[in-house]
Amino acid sequence: MSELKSESKHMHWSEWLAQRVISEKKEPYVISGGMTTSGPSHLGTLCEFLFPSVIRDAIRKHGKDCKYYFVADILDAFDSVPLAMEKYHSVLEPHLGKPLCVVPDPTGQSKSFGDHYLDEARSLMTKFNVHPQIIRINEYYESGKFDDWAKFYLENEAQTRSIVEETSGKAEKKDWSPIQPICQQCGKIATTRVTSHTIDAYAYSCDRDVKYTKGCGYVGQNKISDHKYKLVWRLHWPAWKQIFGTSIEGAGIDHHTKGGSEDTCCHITKDLMKKEYHIPYRYGFILFQGKKYSKSKGIGMGVSDMVKLLPIEVIKYMLVRPDLEENIDIDPNSENLLKTIEDFEASAKLDPSKLDSMNRSDQKKAIAFGISADNKTAWKVGFLDFLLYYQLYRNWDEVAKYTGDPQGAAYLRPYVEEWIARDFQPEDYKFKYAPNPSEMVKKFVSTLNSSMDGLAIHNAVYDFAKANGIEGRAMFIDIYRSLIAKDKGPRAGKLIAALGVDRLKKDLGI
Ligand SMILES: [Zn+2]
Known part of the structure; x- marks a missing residue:
């Protein structure tokens, strides 16, 4: 992957990727991305939609347009009840194995369980000023957009299978198929297997045991044109890139390892579809205290918590400053979050026109500040000062007056109040003014x-x-x-x- 590394030390990764798109691909440019919305958003989720948006902005700065499609993979099987929905366990459990888009949302807020977390991601996108065209992928399947690719894979099943096996490094079961049928009787997608097929029709049994749920035993058949199927992930992914006309798409390093789905995607595209491959890029993991974030297990501070403690631009800064392939390890205690805010404040003081005379660390800060805050900051006095003044005066008019930064005070007020309400201040800043002098x-x-x-x-x-x-x-x-x-x-x-x-x-x- 060495060709994906930055050649210029002055350049942000979004800029060198934008330059590659413009020099290697034809217009119209398309960036795509996606995720399975099966649990609450965390900082890793945020990168899934933030990074493509940053790359699109970089392309647009060159005066070129770039479409951005974001796939909500809500036809995927519902395979576990996330911790955040544990109180609805008994309501949700009977739906395990069904596509996320047909599982009911137990809170009643959204169209489905998958839509519940998609809607959460959607509102975060708005907060972070990220505006992709969101695709509920079930609608694409229902309207037949994947049908030609499904038939193509069925027609070339032997070759498809051998590419999947070679690139994944493991032999598939005898009844492997490009197609995952949705059972007409129980509605599950996780428990079915194709038993025979032609180019445009297939028979299936709903008899698999996938540990978290079992098939109902139904035996049936369908045509591809009935749209009661989904392609398996390793074939679904290259197909969507053809459907969108993707110029560039990234994925986490787990997809890019040996045997990962990136390798399958590349070979399916070039060797089987005989199509030009898009520009791939890979990004590091977002870690929480050294561990991978997990939607289902609830590890890690959720983004909904983080946005109450840090202004959006500071979170963005924290995520876009590191090198693209670097793992970002976040331990969101008060000292670390404060350090991030102070780092952001220091970056605001760097002159972006003097990148050449800066050391590498300051260059990264200055560039990240430009990307995350458009080189503007809403407050002049440090966050820590607002925290101090508010602890002393407990009155925002006074804080505004004494700091001399009324706009900054108004902007940071909800964050300062949240830090105090959660007792999240650094130890030295937990106090009450109570004069009793010696x-x-x-x-x-x-x-x-x-x-x-x-x-x-x-x-x-x-x-x-x-x-x-x-x-x-x-x-x-x-x-x-x-x-x-x-x-x-x-x-x-x-x-x-x-x-x-x-x-x-x-x-x-x-
Ligand atoms: Zn069934």
Whole structure:
């Protein structure tokens, strides 16, 4: 896959992929992608639709158009009840093995179970400003768009099968077929097998045991034109690329390993269909504390939680900054999320016109900031400062006034409030202002004046401690105990400056 690596160190992966599309493919350009919506969206899901969108934007910056199709694979079998739906287990269980698009949504919100999670993904796409044409793939099957490919595979079954076996590295069962019938009696797709076929019709038995469900025993037949089937994944994938006219499509590294479906897709396209292959690209895993995210097991903070804690552009920044094939390991504790916000804030200060003079790390930051935030930031003062000022004043008008950034305050308000409501602040920022000063702290504060900033106050603490024969560290502890009833806290100079020297004097009765 070395040809997929970036040649230019200045270039974001979306840009070098866009350049490949423009130089190697003919218009109209099409990027496609897809996923099975069988559980709640997580950060990995987000990349599935975010990355193609970023590549499309890069193509558009060259003045070219690019269509973006996003496949919702809701004809796939419903194979497990996700943790998030555990309370509906008894309602859902009888539907195991059926296509996701016919399983009812137990919450009653969406057309089907598969649509429930598709609708969730759809609203996330809107939040992230991602606008693909979403294809409910069952509609494509129902309207016959896959029929010609189904007949093609049936007609060339022996060769199809041998490509699948060679590329996957494993022998298929005797009754392997390109087609997965949907049982007319029980409606399941997971439990059927084709027993004989012609080019455009097939007989099947619904008698497979797939551990999580069993077939009903029905024996029947159908024509391809009845549209009661789906192609198996390794054949479905290359077929959709022909149907959409895909120029470029990516997949996770799991599809790109030896024996993965990318290899099958490539050989089916070139050797069997005799078609030109699209540009493939692969991306790393999004890991949660070193583990793969899992829809069904509920591992990992859901995106719906993440968007309450971080502005959209910060999440986007976090996902597009790393190299494409790098695994992104996210441990969403407060320190790490704060680091991400501060990193984003630092990237806003880089001048994107001076990439040449930056080191590689700053280049990546500056480019990622351009992609995720369009080189604009909605706040000027740091997130941590808003957190500090809000802890002190508990009033957004005052926060706006004292930070001097009313727009930033209004923008970050829901996030700051969420951090506090969840007790998600870093340890040093968990406090209540409760003045109860020692005599020494009173004496110290009386030496301050309102023109001093955080740094000047910080230095004054050391000077005062030295002049009074106290250890610096002991003086800081005394200040924290006097103001917030703790031994530690935000930087003392910053804390006092945020409180305001005049207000502090008044509160301490000086
Ligand atoms: Zn059946």
